[in-house]
Structures are given as structure tokens and as C-alpha cells.
Amino acid sequence: MRKPQSVKSLEKLGRVQLSPSFFMRDFLHSEISQIESIPNIPDFPDIAIQTGSNLCQKLLEPLQNKFGRISIRSAYRSPLVNAKGADNKNQYSCASNESNFASHIWDYKDANGYLGATACIIVNSFIPYYERTGNWQALAWWIHDNIPEYSHMQFFPNYAAFNLSWHEVPKKEIYSFITGSKGYLTKPGADNFDGEHSEYYEEMLREIGL
Template sequence: MKSPASVKTLEELGRVQLSKSFFKRDFLYSEISQIEKIPNIPDDPDLAIAAGRVLCENVLEPIQEGLGRIAIRSAYRSCAVNAKGAENKNQNNCSRNEANYAGHIWDRRDADGCMGATACIVVTSFLPYYEQTKHWQALAWWIHDNVPGYSHMYFCPKLAAFNINWHERPEKRIDSYVEPKGCLTKPGMDNFDGSNEAEYREFSMEYHR
């Protein structure tokens, strides 16, 4: 598929079904794109679709099946949109393009030639529990134990939103901007293997009432 250059061809891209619940159009909205008037359109739609399909099928669908509806806060960024966001990293939270290849920039492989895709999501069923407890780790550990397809998660304070990434060479790492900040787990840490059900038991019981 060529990069869309008309409303019709952009509509066709948006209609591409990435998984049973998600279409490409769900991932194209960007505040930076809207304000700066920069089209958020992939240069390589086929690569963006391929990476997005695995993200949706292996990561987002299992989360939604287990915990209910997820809301997409941000996801795909074109190189032009990401570069504009990186000009003011403190305001827009965008890393430089090269660091975001196979991340938010789905239609570029990273320096190792690997494919990947990132979406920033909110698990809406988790919000009441998070607002009461601020225990973001409950959601992080639930995903770690139940969604083996993820590569990297990075949690943010507002709405317990977090970036979640699929990658051909998964890191299997969880980090947070929320206290306690830093790395929650990664391969080699004592808490990486085994069940962490005790961390999310209270939330799980509330969700399944």
C-alpha cells in the first residue's frame, strides 16, 4: 500500500482491521498533529499495519479480553509528527525519532532492523481502583503475568495511562514515572519470574464482583 495522498486513500488505510476490536484509524489521532497541522500518516503503511497487527493481537486484545475496554491515548506517530514533538520534549514527551523507531513510529525498523509498535492506553476498569489506592503496580503485574506478548511498559501518573510496546526482541521490562519511580522489573531481577497475583488480587476481586 502506498502512503495515502487523498481522503479516499486515507479512509482505506483507516479501514484496515488490525484485530477483532481495532482498526488502523483508532491509532492515528495525535494532538501534535492537530495543533501543528502535520499529517499523521505513515510513509510505509504496510510496515505500520504489520507491526500494529501484532501489537493489537498479542497485547491489546488480551488486555481488553481480561479487563474490559481500553482507551487509546496516543499510538502511531509519523516521523514528522514525532520530530515536532521532540523539539519540545518537556511539553510533548516525545523522544528523538531514532529512539522511537519500532516504538511510537511503527513504520520504521529500529537500528537492529527489528519491527515494533507502541500505544499509550488507559484500562478504564482500573481507574476507580487507581484513584483510591495509587497502586499502579497492580495493573503492571497483572499484565506481566497474563499478557506474555508485551515488550516494555512505562506508567504515567494521569489516569494510570501507560505506554505498552510489542517488539520482535522483547525487553520484558516495566518502568514508571509514578512513585516509586524507576524499574519495577526486568529479566534478572528477583521479582521477574513466578506469580505476582498477590499484587493485583484486590483489584481483580473488585473487577469481577
């Protein structure tokens, strides 16, 4: 598929079903794109479809099957959109294009030649528990134990929104930007990486009713 140059061709890309619950159009919204008038369209749609399908089928679908509806906050970014977001003068808080290849920029390989895709999501049913307890770690550990194909997670304060990534060579890292718990929760080689962690999420599952 060529890069869309018309409404009709962009509609066609948006209708591509990445998994039973998700379509390409779900991942193309960008506030930066809207405000700055920069189209958020993949340069290489076939690669974006490939990586997005892995993200949806291997990570998002299992998560939604367990917890119910997932809201997409930020997902695919074109290089031009991400570059604007990485411009510190604009304070949009995006990492550089090089850091986001095979991450938010789905259709470009990273420096090591691998593909990947990231979406920033909110698990809607988790919000009440998180707002009562501040325990974002419960969801992180559940994913770590039950959806092992993730590459990395990065948690943010509002609604415990987090980046969830698929990658051909997964990092298996969990990081928090939340005040009071900023830093790595786990990564390969950490004492808490291996084994089962249900003690950290049993209460959360009960409160949500799962």
C-alpha cells in the same frame, strides 16, 4: 499499499482491521498533528499494519477481553509528528525519532533492524481502583504474568495511562514515571522478574469484579 495522498486513500488505510476490536484509524489521532498541522500518516503503511496487527492481536485484545474497554491515548506517530514532539522548545515530551523507531513510529525499524509498535492506553475499568489506591503495579504485574508477549510498559500518573509495546525482540521491562515509584518495577535479571505475582493483583481483580 502506498502512503495515502488523498482523503479516499487515507480512509482506506483507516478501515484496515488490525484485530477484532481495533482498526488502523483508532491509532492515528495525534494532538501534535492537529495543533501543528502535520499529517500523521505512515510512510510505509504495510509495515505499520503488520506491527500494529501484532500489537493489537497479541497485547490489546487479551487485555480488553479481560478488563473491558481500552482507551487509546497516543499510538502511531509519523517521523515528522514525533520530531516536532521531541523538540524541547515545544515541550511535547516525546523521545527522539531514533528512540521511537519500532515504538511509537511503527513503520521504521530500530537501530538493530527490528520492528515494533507502541500504544499509550488507559484501562477504563482500572481507573477507580487506581485513584483509590495509587497501586498501578497491580495492573502491571497482571499483564506481566498473563500477557507475556509484551516488550515494555511505561506508566504515567494520569489515570495510570501506560505505554504498552510489542517488539520482535521484547525487552520485558516495566518502568514508572509516577512520583513516589519512579523507576523500574522489573526487568530481566531482577530478583522479582520470574515466578508468579498474583499476590499483587488479587485485590484489584476482586474490586473490579473479575
